[in-house]
Amino acid sequence: MLKFDKVTKTFGANTAVSAASFTVDKPMMIGIIGRSGAGKSTLLRILNRLSDATSGQITFDGLDVTALRGAAKRSWQSQCAMIFQQFNLVPRMDVVSNVLHGTLNRQSTLATMFNLYPTPDIHKAIDILDRLGMAAHAPKRAEALSGGQQQRVAIARALMQDPRIILADEPIASLDPMNAQVVMQALRDIHEEDGRMVIANLHTLDTARRYCDRVIGMRDGRIVFDGTPEQLTTGVARDIYGADDSFSESMTSTQIEQSAAAAALMEKAAAL
Incomplete structure (x- = not known):
């Protein structure tokens, strides 16, 4: 379905992504890990066409993504939804309207100016919020x-696009461990229930192992690991992060105590 063929991105003398090649032949949840500056975000931005590759090619079901321009490029971006670390919501706008912004690519300019949306779209937005445990918050700013709630709204906005791929750029980096798990489980459920491909940049190894089917490790713009969560050993992680024997996975952990009290809190957080 998705193929990266020697994709490279340079900024002047700096190479952010270097000859990245991999193939995804079915919808799966993929985690991309690596230290800050490894090229993870640039890789997703190239796939979404927020940034252009300097060389190489990306294809999806035979479509040359890297060659798209104009309306064809915008159409691809609606099929390849992006979720950001900073949520990118309109703070003073109500939740349901933020979700409806996922339909802007198919709305007229007049409808967008006056915040007018078809009734079926409004119902769909509320249904998506309900799926993510956020319907009760629809009228709130x-x-x-x-x-954590804002990130779930951002996920709902992405789902309004009805994309084939969801890209999540450090979706839990600014969240506490409890909310991080709620958001990651939401992405996992979307993959499993909808059959959508999900690719997420992650900064914690335990998260990649727990939620992803496949893990890609990047170092200095290059892919240095591509395998299953079980193959992501501590030794492999040291190589990905360029660390010595003092490297400790606990430094990147989002794990919480799985006691009865913690489990109860997670259920409560999911319901909010």
Whole structure:
């Protein structure tokens, strides 16, 4: 379905992504790990066409993504939805309107100016919010929500696009461990229930192992690991992060105590 063929991105004398090649032949949840500056975000931005590759080719079901221009490029971006670390919501706008922004690519300019949306789209937005445990917050301003709740609204906005691929750029980097798990489980459920491909940049190894089917490790712009979560050993992680024997996975952990009390809190957080 998805193929990267020697994709490279340079910024002047600096190479952010170097000859990245991999193939994904079916919908799966993929985690991309690596230290800051490894090229993870640039890789996703190239796939979404927020940034252009300097060389190489990306194809999806035979479509040359790297060659798209104009309306064809915008159409691809609606099929390849992006979720950001900073949520990118409109703070003073209500939650359901933020979700409906996922339909802007197919709305007229007039409808967009006056915030007018078809009734079926409004119902769909509320249904998606309900799926993510956020329907009760639909009339609230986005700025009134917690970080974890805002990220779920951002996921709902992405789903409004009805994309084939969801890209998540460090979706839990600014969240506490409890909300991080709620957001990651939401992405995992979307993959499993909808059959959508999900590719997420992650900064914690335990998260990649727990939620992903496949893990890609990047170092200095190059892919240095591509395998299953079980193959992501501590030794492999040291190589990905360029660390010595003092490297400790606990430094990147989002694990919480799985006691009865913690489990109860997770259920409560999912319901909020």
